[in-house]
Amino acid sequence: MLTFIDYGNSKGGAKGRIWAIDPIDGTKGFLRGGQYAVCLALMVDGDVKVGVLGCPNLPIDDAAPLSGGMESGQTDEGKGCLFSGVLGQGAVSRPLTTGALAASQKISMKAITDIAAATFCESVEAGHSSHGDQAEIAKKLGITNPSVRMDSQAKYASIARGAGDIYLRLPVKATYQEKIWDHAAGDLIVREAGGAVTDIHGKRLDFSIGRTLADNKGVVAAPTGGHAQVLAVVQEVLKIK
């Protein structure tokens, strides 16, 4: 198995079929019994065509309340969800099973009618996304719901199923380049569920450059109808324009 993983030495890029895999995304979440994800994406000529997120600690029910960890007393019953998206064909969720693939159901983001009633998903680690900037953005948008902190691409999956509304990843270090395997599947699943995903400059995430998102900074993921409003406040707080 380890030898097989070591074959994963592609430089990425804009040509050919490339699989991006993150066997355990949100390693710290995995270790602390919170959220983590097994992530897979197929890119063809730099464009993500298929994205899959296995989230063993998310509830099966798309309508279940958003929560960062496993609640005390929670058992394996009722949790474990597999999300997938195919470019142009929408996004679905299905229970994770040990047997045959379970039946899927279509997922979609919640349309934003009142941004002040929205809920943010954010990283647990303040070193991965600035909690201070996030709090200021929430205040300016009039959002009073506490942000739900969870590790891994489970954040993308959660907003895609309408359990949360907005996912921001706000750069802490100017030099950090996001890795394609940390975003490819989630980016497609959110877009196929009716969301818009850009960086803090409003550019689509560009998976065609190599192993990192070298041309992007941060992530702003929100329902299509509310994305421009969220991005404007992100840029105001980060003093981008």
Ligand SMILES: Nc1ncnc2c1ncn2[C@@H]1O[C@H](COP(=O)(O)OS(=O)(=O)O)[C@@H](OP(=O)(O)O)[C@H]1O
């Ligand atoms: N400085 C910095 N800035 C941004 N991102 C970073 C940084 N350092 C690491 N990483 C990557 O973050 C991945 C985990 O992302 P999460 O959103 O789960 O972060 S958090 O733990 O919830 O805060 C994590 O993925 P995994 O290693 O698979 O857990 C890292 O690739």
Ligand SMILES: [Mg+2]
């Ligand atoms: Mg990762």
